[in-house]
Amino acid sequence: MKVAVVVFPGSNCDRDCKTALERAAGAEVRLVWHGESDLPAGLDLIVLPGGFSYGDYLRAGAMAALAPVMEAVKEAAGRGVAVLGICNGFQILCEAGLLPGALMRNAGLKYLCKPVRLEVANAQTRFTAAFGEQREATFTMGNGEGAYFADEGTLDRLEGEGQVVFRYLDNPNGSARDIAGVIDARGNVLGIMPHPDRAFEADLGWSDGALVFRSLDGSRPRLAT
Amino acid sequence: MSPGFAVQVHVFLKAGVLDVQGKAVESALHGLGWSGVADVRVGRLITLRLPATDEAEAMAEAEAMCRRLLANPVIESWRVEVGS
Numbered sequence: 001m002k003v004a005v006v007v008f009p010g011s012n013c014d015r016d017c018k019t020a021l022e023r024a025a026g027a028e029v030r031l032v033w034h035g036e037s038d039l040p041a042g043l044d045l046i047v048l049p050g051g052f053s054y055g056d057y058l059r060a061g062a063m064a065a066l067a068p069v070m071e072a073v074k075e076a077a078g079r080g081v082a083v084l085g086i087c088n089g090f091q092i093l094c095e096a097g098l099l100p101g102a103l104m105r106n107a108g109l110k111y112l113c114k115p116v117r118l119e120v121a122n123a124q125t126r127f128t129a130a131f132g133e134q135r136e137a138t139f140t141m142g143n144g145e146g147a148y149f150a151d152e153g154t155l156d157r158l159e160g161e162g163q164v165v166f167r168y169l170d171n172p173n174g175s176a177r178d179i180a181g182v183i184d185a186r187g188n189v190l191g192i193m194p195h196p197d198r199a200f201e202a203d204l205g206w207s208d209g210a211l212v213f214r215s216l217d218g219s220r221p222r223l224a225t
Numbered sequence: 226m227s228p229g230f231a232v233q234v235h236v237f238l239k240a241g242v243l244d245v246q247g248k249a250v251e252s253a254l255h256g257l258g259w260s261g262v263a264d265v266r267v268g269r270l271i272t273l274r275l276p277a278t279d280e281a282e283a284m285a286e287a288e289a290m291c292r293r294l295l296a297n298p299v300i301e302s303w304r305v306e307v308g309s
Contacts, residue, residue, distance in 0.1 A: 101299060150299070
């Protein structure tokens, strides 16, 4: 699996994502600077990692959504390349209009950094197929602006179309309808607030995150033999 | 001062979107003795100067900036004021 992890000024999970993808899915991972206007050829996956891109100026993800590399990300997403936004990456995908809704200040106003139990609400996406019958997962969250918001009509549509992929079992931050992760209508762009890249091996405390990366590896188009 | 129009953009969370900062400030004001204070909302003021041929053009440009960057239309509303 060929992967590009985009590095914005202020990203701080770029190398975590690279390591997680290499170790959990044997991926070939390139780090790509936000100022690039082209992405490597033949990508299976683009990851927008967690962090505080551009210092969260104006709104979390707002400046990064306008970075030069994002035109190439949008173009690749349009071609069906998988795009995974984790934490700040999810905020960037919403600001860029690749996912519906927005991430707002946590209801308790606190930065929350802890493991969270999630329901795998849709295990039939290319990001979650490896969960199989497993309906629960634990990742760790680390954010101050992770409360998912969308208008009621959008929330109804997301739920109706199976676009809610992960839900909090104990909603920590006031996210609408307990939503922790959503996928776009075409099924190739996923945003999630808790970090699979911080929970991909038992030594980290939790290993469920590896299933996200293995799902993506398994969903690659195979050459006919 | 640079030429053009002085623009003030006020950005607030939309009515109906929970403003947790506003709630926290409200409860802090109650704690300081202003017990009757209600409806506290925290927003953002952005000021800029903008070249334009007239006020209407400056207003239209500022509105476009709000839609593209200065506000997030999913959660925020805004008000633009143009001066000279």
